[in-house]
Amino acid sequence: MTANTGHSVALSFEDGVTRFISVTPGQTVADASYRARINIPLDCRDGACGTCKAFCESGSYDGGDYIEEALTEDEADAGYCLPCQMTPESDLVLRISGTAEMAKSGVGRFTATIEQLHWYADNTAGLTLSVEDREQLAYLPGQYMNVLVPGTDQQRSYSFSSGPDAEQLTFLIRTAPDGAMTTYLKERAAVGDTLVLEGPKGSFFLREVKRPVLMLAGGTGIAPQLAMLEKIAQAAAGGAVPAHPIHLAYGATWDKDLIEVEALERYAAAIPGFTFSTIVADAESQHPRKGYVTQHLLPEHLNDGDVDVYLCGPPAMVDAVRRYFAGEGIEPANFYYERFAVGAVPAPALAGAGAA
Ligand SMILES: Cc1cc2nc3c(=O)[nH]c(=O)nc-3n(C[C@H](O)[C@H](O)[C@H](O)COP(=O)(O)OP(=O)(O)OC[C@H]3O[C@@H](n4cnc5c(N)ncnc54)[C@H](O)[C@@H]3O)c2cc1C
Ligand code: FES
Incomplete structure (x- = not known):
């Protein structure tokens, strides 16, 4: 405004x-x-x-x-x-201070239509939605929505991969064996389906870039980082170039799990000071960087702790990275993380990101 x-x-x-x-x-x-x-x-x-x-x-x-x-x-x-x-x-x-419920303020409820369902690989889908009352759905890059799984009484959480100004919303979804959303996407979902979404939610969102930034993503944990990069790229295009370097280390289990790398290349060209590296854990992979994201961090990425860390991925990865920082005695100036816990929507008190 x-x-x-x-x-x-x-x-x-x-x-x-x-x-x-x-x-x-x-x-x-x-x-x-x-x-x-x-x-x-x-x-x-x-x-x-x-x-x-x-x-x-x-x-x-x-x-x-x-x-x-x-x-x-x-x-x-x-x-x-x-x-x-x-x-x-x-x-x-x-x-x-306090909860939204206390402030008598709930989350919004929106109706959306599936515009596109794209399979990057058999285990990862990209969902593009158009939302009624799009202008009423303001969100911060990094936040997520709860999606009601059609035909069930279940909700699942998904982080926006689109920037907050995008006309259509995009999400990146990793499947889980026999999962409720997985079964819907694989067996019933079709372009034109109606979805009900609630949110936006979460406190894992981009803050002002006041020091070097280290983004760490595992699998579809790249989604909120893409939304943040879109916001940073837009600001850079308008002349607000980030004052500090931003590095993203993006890890995946298999080669096929590395998605949207072309988008990252576009951001690397559009955002001065932004660099990224991809890492694959599979021992059989021919990828130039193998193992876990923490094995490929350089001293300049950690900047002796004067760094804002944004970490997002499956719970095991998030916990492993937190243990790594503790073990190395690194205390980042700010540590924001989002765990893509599976199986259920987080309880309100636990919803959203942690900040440590
Ligand atoms: C804040 C937040 C944001 C998220 N954002 C994303 C995102 O952007 N992209 C993304 O891919 N994921 C994200 N997730 C994870 C996502 O919400 C889903 O959990 C995931 O997509 C799996 O959903 P599903 O319905 O297919 O599987 P689920 O039905 O949740 O099942 C997951 C697995 O658990 C097993 N399972 C389910 N219930 C039980 C049970 N009671 N006992 C034992 N096993 C069980 C299932 O068999 C399956 O293997 C996020 C999670 C959170 C909390
Ligand atoms: S100081 Fe703001 S309400 Fe009292």
């Missing part, structure tokens, strides 16, 4: 739900939330109690007037802010 029409503010709640509000010039975030019927925590509304304290993940703002008891100088320097006082100077992402 422009300065004339106001700014978009993403309110990211502790249960992984994100709601977007539009804040007009001069309006406080709290007033705009109230008008949008989202009850973020508030008490004095006067910058005196600190009840509304939130954390700004990205963007700039005027903090407004408040007293030290509500927000200390150190907290303000660290990025904490008071929505009852602050007025945005750009689009913002705010981490709000």
